[in-house]
Amino acid sequence: MPLITVSGLPSSGKTTRALQLKAGLERKIAEVNSDLTVYLINDESLSISKETYRELHSEKATRGAQISAVKRHLGKNTIVIFDNLSYIKGFRYQLFCEAKALSTNACLVHVGAPKDMCVAWNKSRPEGEAWPEDLFDALVFRYEEPNPMSRWDSPLFPIAHEDTEADIPIDEIWDTLVLRKPKPPNAATVLKPVTAGNYLTELDKITTSVVNEIIDLHKTSPGGLVKLDAYDPVVQLPMRLTVASLNRIRRNFVTINKMKPIEVSRIRPHFIEFAIKNLSADM
Structure with a gap:
């Protein structure tokens, strides 16, 4: 089912709006007696630190984790709300393609607030939750504002900082995502099935790589908690x-x-789970 991408400057109130969206859609689901559920994904739910946005390498891994989480939860009975900066138009395009490949609708909610207001809100956040000032400025500088003329930023639903929860266009979003028939995926967005030969090659390469990683980690952390x-x-x-x-x-x-x-x-992920489970059983 559909994907809602929430975008905006740091400390612009995105998470507040995402929670209001979730509550509004759940009320709509109850009103029409639908079996849909709403799932919210953000950096907090994925345990992603703000510091990962400092370096290109760590941010690339972060985007990989975010895309994986979106793909994992997009399903025929789930509306996914992805609450994130989504400040790079190429990343928004990638999310758009993931939804289209699954023949489901998508939209973008842009949470708008002036930079000076975001600065004030960021400074008022509890210690440890605020964006570091230099990183805040860098992300604001790099932010690529959504353009409703771009198909990956459309349909676009802007929510201004002065809007109340009652101003959020839940009915319009519902009509766009749930009632509108999704467009068929383009050839470019359809996942190509792997051939038998390619699959076996990937199966061997990936499992061998995981084995080598586990061996290397065990040398320094036997019995420890690790992330591969x-x-x-x-x-x-x-x-x-x-x-x-x-x-x-x-x-x-x-x-x-x-x-x-x-x-x-x-x-x-399946092999990691399989390996750890079987290693524990052998001990």
């Missing part, structure tokens, strides 16, 4: 671990998934 990558879940390594046991688990996983292929994007 920026957007992998936290896992606990066993105290004792051998290369032979890991390779045996990898071969079992490959054998199972040769017979019943899964999406390439799901191989890594």
Whole structure:
């Protein structure tokens, strides 16, 4: 089901508006007796630190985690609200393409507030929750304001800082996302199925890479809580671990998934879960 991307300057009130959107849509769902649910995704729910926006490498990993979360929750019975800066038009285009590839509608909600008001609101936030001043200025400078003439920024619903919760156009958003028939995906947005040969190559390459990462982490943190990558879940390594046991688990996983292929994007998280579960069972 549909995707709502919330965009705006840092400390412009995006999360407040996202929560109001969620509440308004849930009231609409109850009113029409629909079985839809509304799911809110933001950096807090993904445990993403503001500091990840300082460096290109860490921000790239952050965007990967955000896109993965959106794709994971977009479903036929779910409206996803993605509450984020979404300050780069290329990132908004990527979100637009993800929705279109699933033949579902999408819209953009732009939370508008003057920079000086955002500065004041940021300074009033509790210690540890405010954006550092230099990072705040950098993000404001890089912000690419939505353009309703661009198809990835349309339909665009602006919400001004002086608007009340009652001013949010819930009925219009509902009509756009739920009642309007979605356009068919373009050839460019349709996910191409992998061939059998490519799938087996990816299956082998990804599982081997995970095995090597686990071995390297175990050398420095046996029995510790670790993250294999920026957007992998936290896992606990066993105290004792051998290369032979890991390779045996990898071969079992490959054998199972040769017979019943899964999406390439799901191989890594599924194998991590499979490996840790089986390592724990062996101890």
